[in-house]
Amino acid sequence: MTQQFNNQLFAFTKQLTDSAFKAQSLALKGLETVAELQLKALEEHTKVSAEFVAEALETRDINGLRSLWEKGTSLNRDNAERAVAVSQEVIAITQKTAESLNALVQEQRQAANDAVSAPVVAAAKKAAK
Template sequence: MTKPFDSQAFAYARQFADHAFKAQALVLKGLEQVAVLQLGALEQQSRAAADFLLAAGDARDPEALRGLWDKGVALGRAQAEQAVALTQGVAAVGRQTAESLGALVQPLAAANDAAVASAGGGRKAAAR
């Protein structure tokens, strides 16, 4: 009498474990993409800052210092633009990961509904 229920419960548990493993893989893939984006931005900003510091070290006269001011403003603007682009990239990766997780959950929700429906039918039959 409990064998059909046990087999259904084990099948559901196996399906849940498979989906949990897939979900973990999706999340790790998303985190990897975010880390790549952030490291790329860090590398670009580090190079730009190093170039600016080299230019600052080479400034010997007032004209060079005035030019350095313009370079500093341009560096700040470029870094702000890179920060916005990075934020948009991270948001896109998060949205893509969320959509993938949502698609992964739909079959599991359908299986859950089917299990609840069959369990409810079993209760009605037992009550008679």
């Protein structure tokens, strides 16, 4: 009896650690993808801002300041649009990761139900004979 209990406990523990490892892998993959997207957006933002600052430093007259003003507003609009696009991608990745984790939990629940019901069914069949 103790051996059977130990075997079931070992199998359950192994299944739990496997699921935890899979969940961690999914979460880290999602986090890596989000970090990559944000770094690319930051890189693009830095590049565009540096170009704008360099152009601002070269401005010498009032007409240059007017064109700089227009470019500044355009730059702000582009940066805002880029930020929204990145945010939408991050939300999509987060949702996909959550769905994958939910599927993993469903698998774990089904496996636990099967593991618990299998000995009961076997005992019922044995008692019926």
